Amino acid sequence: xxxxxxxETVGRLSRYRRLLTRRVETGSEGVYSxxxxxxxxxxxxxxxxxxxxxxxxxSPTRGYNVEKLVECLSVELDDPEGSxxxxxxVGNLGRAMLSFFQGRRPKLSIVAAFDREPYKVGRVVCGCRxxxxxxMSQVVIDKKITVGIIxxxxxxxxxxxxxxxxxxxxxxxxxxxxxxxxxxETFSEDIDMTMALERVAYFAGRNS
Amino acid sequence: xxxxxxxETVGRLSRYRRLLTRRVETGSEGVYSxxxxxxxxxxxxxxxxxxxxxxxxxSPTRGYNVEKLVECLSVELDDPEGSxxxxxxVGNLGRAMLSFFQGRRPKLSIVAAFDREPYKVGRVVCGCRxxxxxxMSQVVIDKKITVGIIxxxxxxxxxxxxxxxxxxxxxxxxxxxxxxxxxxETFSEDIDMTMALERVAYFAGRNS
DNA sequence: TAGATTGTTAATCGATTAACAATC
DNA sequence: TAGATTGTTAATCGATTAACAATC
Numbered sequence: 001x002x003x004x005x006x007x008e009t010v011g012r013l014s015r016y017r018r019l020l021t022r023r024v025e026t027g028s029e030g031v032y033s034x035x036x037x038x039x040x041x042x043x044x045x046x047x048x049x050x051x052x053x054x055x056x057x058x059s060p061t062r063g064y065n066v067e068k069l070v071e072c073l074s075v076e077l078d079d080p081e082g083s084x085x086x087x088x089x090v091g092n093l094g095r096a097m098l099s100f101f102q103g104r105r106p107k108l109s110i111v112a113a114f115d116r117e118p119y120k121v122g123r124v125v126c127g128c129r130x131x132x133x134x135x136m137s138q139v140v141i142d143k144k145i146t147v148g149i150i151x152x153x154x155x156x157x158x159x160x161x162x163x164x165x166x167x168x169x170x171x172x173x174x175x176x177x178x179x180x181x182x183x184x185e186t187f188s189e190d191i192d193m194t195m196a197l198e199r200v201a202y203f204a205g206r207n208s
Numbered sequence: 209x210x211x212x213x214x215x216e217t218v219g220r221l222s223r224y225r226r227l228l229t230r231r232v233e234t235g236s237e238g239v240y241s242x243x244x245x246x247x248x249x250x251x252x253x254x255x256x257x258x259x260x261x262x263x264x265x266x267s268p269t270r271g272y273n274v275e276k277l278v279e280c281l282s283v284e285l286d287d288p289e290g291s292x293x294x295x296x297x298v299g300n301l302g303r304a305m306l307s308f309f310q311g312r313r314p315k316l317s318i319v320a321a322f323d324r325e326p327y328k329v330g331r332v333v334c335g336c337r338x339x340x341x342x343x344m345s346q347v348v349i350d351k352k353i354t355v356g357i358i359x360x361x362x363x364x365x366x367x368x369x370x371x372x373x374x375x376x377x378x379x380x381x382x383x384x385x386x387x388x389x390x391x392x393e394t395f396s397e398d399i400d401m402t403m404a405l406e407r408v409a410y411f412a413g414r415n416s
Numbered sequence: 417t418a419g420a421t422t423g424t425t426a427a428t429c430g431a432t433t434a435a436c437a438a439t440c
Numbered sequence: 441t442a443g444a445t446t447g448t449t450a451a452t453c454g455a456t457t458a459a460c461a462a463t464c
Contacts, residue, residue, distance in 0.1 A: 008431070008432095010407050010410050011407050033446075034445085040387060046433080048445090048446065049448085058446060060439050060443095060444065061445075061446095063446085085409070091307075092301070092307060096301035096304055096401075101402070101405070105406070147412050177226060179249035187412055187413075189408050191399060191401070191404055192223070194226070194308055194312065195219055197309070197357070197381055198285060198316060199215070199222060200396075201287070201354075202222075203218070203379055204291065204378040205395075206212070214454080251456075256423065257457090266421080266423090267464060268419095268420065268422050268423095268462085268464045269463085271422085272422095
């Protein structure tokens with residue numbers, strides 16, 4: 001395993017960090033790969049491999065030092081200058097994202113929200129100011145926003161994605177069930193909840 | 209490719225169906241693998257392979273008949289008796305799920321919602337009745353619910369999962385960022401939005 | 417017919433797991 | 441020391457892609 005961590009690896013690193021952060025609070029010192037594996041729902045070999053990827057090392061007798069590990073994971077995951085995200089679409093889903101993220105991570109925060117509805121503009125939702133769609137490009141530029149969250153109806157998603165990209169956004173989390181046409185330099189991840197629910201329904205009971 | 213369709217395949221099948229349903233409305237007759245591939249964001253070879261999995265076949269001159277294809281996909285994806293889902297946790301995310309699903313699919317519907325808050329109980333949200341948590345097991349049994357959506361805080365997720373399982377649920381869509389301990393007969397899919405956003409931030413601009 | 421596409425197998429690719437010497 | 445765990449390589453596994461004969 002050389003080269004940068006893969007898509008899957010980064011997801012697990014994020015998960016490990018959250019789990020370990022809880023563990024720091026309970027005051028535990030060390031953690032073995034099989035312990036972290038159990039709470040994360042992966043194999044112990046996978047954990048050790050991922051630890052290699054971030055250059056963390058442990059001791060055969062004490063396992064990995066929890067605090068050091070959180071530090072290692074943060075060095076890998078966080079941009080030292082921090083990342084700022086914009087939310088586009090302040091519907092139920094958008095508000096869910098805002099409340100999930102409410103000051104969770106010091107190095108990653110949602111610093112602006114945008115909505116088409118005039119009555120939402122100017123309001124502060126979950127600690128985040130809501131701007132009009134017209135202000136989007138300017139705010140994204142001014143606040144040096146590099147991450148966009150698309151939580152608008154499918155019909156509007158492509159236009160929003162293009163505008164975000166033009167304003168400098170280089171990573172998009174897209175909840176609209178459409179394939180975005182974006183430049184290969186921009187990373188995008190799609191979360192399609194309808195698809196996920198259909199899949200769960202499909203497999204429900206089928207693996208019995 | 210034999211055996212049942214994989215996790216990834218089922219996801220794509222669901223996506224294909226949605227895309228094709230739109231296409232039926234516009235009245236197109238046939239679709240080539242490369243066309244469907246383009247809108248779905250996958251390769252043409254992948255589409256043809258997936259078509260094999262559902263036993264659909266096309267013509268070298270006209271491609272796949274769109275209506276037939278939707279039918280084939282539905283035969284594979286839908287339970288003939290329909291599937292009923294329960295939503296647990298009527299917060300922002302829960303309401304987002306309800307509004308996404310509002311009578312979208314005839315064979316898959318959210319037929320009950322549950323929440324701890326007394327003021328939500330008895331109300332109808334997005335066409336779905338909200339019950340108290342105490343009624344959960346009974347309603348799940350009575351309505352023959354087989355799919356559960358967990359949109360409650362992490363601290364409550366495991367208890368909800370266990371109770372759903374005991375009441376007969378065999379598929380769980382879990383939005384809480386915890387690894388659920390459930391029986392191997394129950395299928396579960398996790399959607400971890402915080403992890404997804406951290407991952408997007410990580411890769412933003414890094415693949416340039 | 418000529419040409420593009422389908423259906424299917426073999427090759428490739430990447431991620432996960434197994435195995436085990438080195439270590440504490 | 442004896443025993444469990446780490447760090448790392450090789451083996452496995454599964455999914456995607458390439459290739460191409462068959463087809464319309």
